[in-house]
Amino acid sequence: xxxxxxxxxxxxxxxxxxxxxxxxxxxxxxxxxxxxxxxxxxxxxxxxxxxxxxxxxxxxxxxxxxxxxxxxxxxxxxxxxxxxxxxxxxxxxxxxxxxxxxxxxx
Numbered sequence: 351x352x353x354x355x356x357x358x359x360x361x362x363x364x365x366x367x368x369x370x371x372x373x374x375x376x377x378x379x380x381x382x383x384x385x386x387x388x389x390x391x392x393x394x395x396x397x398x399x400x401x402x403x404x405x406x407x408x409x410x411x412x413x414x415x416x417x418x419x420x421x422x423x424x425x426x427x428x429x430x431x432x433x434x435x436x437x438x439x440x441x442x443x444x445x446x447x448x449x450x451x452x453x454x455x456x
Contacts, residue, residue, distance in 0.1 A: 354427055361389065361413030362404070366427060368416045373424030384416040 359365035371379050389407040392399040404411055 354423065354430065356415070358388075358414040359416075359418060361415075363410075363412045364414035364416045365419040365423070368419035369421070369424035370427055371424065372419060372421040373428055376421055381419065384419060385410045385412055386415045386417050387412045389413045 355364075355366045355369075368379065368381070368384060372381060387408050387410045392402065392407070394400065407413070
């Protein structure tokens with residue numbers, strides 16, 4: 351998806367998710383409500399990030415850029431995702447599970 355969307359478009363409720371929803375459930379998405387919002391950084395002690403509520407990081411719930419979303423971009427993202435899943439399934443189908451699990455020699 352990184353080639354279809356910028357880093358800022360990949361956050362929660364940002365362009366990638368909104369575009370997919372416009373493609374899959376367009377009647378349930380109000381694209382006019384799209385906003386761009388940079389979320390506040392996660393608090394950390396240097397070892398781990400502390401849990402937080404979405405409302406602690408953003409007013410709108412959007413983590414990044416959502417105003418660039420479109421049904422067409424969602425269709426392309428869906429196509430890319432489906433093709434990647436099909437390729438993965440084909441690879442898995444080609445694995446000799448018995449040899450992989452040590453039940454027989456490869």
